[in-house]
Amino acid sequence: MIVxxxxxxxxxxxxxxADKKILIxxxxxxxxVCNVGGVKESEILASTLKIARKQQGNDIDIDVRVLxxxxxxxxxxxxxxxxxxxxxxxxxxxxxxPQFLSEMYREKKFYPGVNTTFFGGAVQHGIWxxxxxxxxxxxxxxxxxxxxxxxxxxxxxxGPCGGSSKGICEVNPDxxxxxxxxxxxxxxxxxxxxxxGVKAFKDWRSARDGGPRKSIREELIQGNI
Ligand code: SF4
Ligand code: SF4
Numbered sequence: 001m002i003v004x005x006x007x008x009x010x011x012x013x014x015x016x017x018a019d020k021k022i023l024i025x026x027x028x029x030x031x032x033v034c035n036v037g038g039v040k041e042s043e044i045l046a047s048t049l050k051i052a053r054k055q056q057g058n059d060i061d062i063d064v065r066v067l068x069x070x071x072x073x074x075x076x077x078x079x080x081x082x083x084x085x086x087x088x089x090x091x092x093x094x095x096x097x098p099q100f101l102s103e104m105y106r107e108k109k110f111y112p113g114v115n116t117t118f119f120g121g122a123v124q125h126g127i128w129x130x131x132x133x134x135x136x137x138x139x140x141x142x143x144x145x146x147x148x149x150x151x152x153x154x155x156x157x158x159g160p161c162g163g164s165s166k167g168i169c170e171v172n173p174d175x176x177x178x179x180x181x182x183x184x185x186x187x188x189x190x191x192x193x194x195x196x197g198v199k200a201f202k203d204w205r206s207a208r209d210g211g212p213r214k215s216i217r218e219e220l221i222q223g224n225i
Pocket of ligand 1: 131132133134135136137138139140147148149150
């Protein structure tokens, strides 16, 4: 899933400036699962903004809607009859949401209410960790099922670096050295030979380095599925 954090309230207040009527637009996708952009969080943000603006002596009228997803134009179109009732919209979806909104409703102002951070999952209640950097050519099978691109601070494909110490990464002492974990797993499996030798260069054009990416499924476009 995509993991995000809600922006600080002062930052959202600065974005909406003196707008008098705004819409908080949540999303039932990933941001609901990571507790930043669902129904509950949208309503909490609306209340917090109302109180803050009241304290400034500048009352604001705020409504809340939550779409099934904001990364799908079918759902984004569902606000077409109400969007012009508002001066601006604060989207609590990942960074895709406010862009889909901005593209569909070109004359309106959409503000990102969250900071989109990474692809990951919950390792315990309230803690999410990064697992994937979306490189476009997954090769974790070469590394014991662990991703050195997303999880090594230096994205090393031949690790560990000289700073790995007692299983901890030198860049962030709160993080395991994933290369230590890869080597340990391979040693336990008696497969250290897999890590020997020099691997072929990775083709980074499938990652962000090749510019914005597109996924095309001809069978869906043709309507065969
Ligand atoms: S190798 Fe690439 S696609 Fe696979 S988990 Fe790592 S970043 Fe994600
Ligand atoms: S200590 Fe490990 S995880 Fe950290 S940068 Fe070096 S190899 Fe990567």
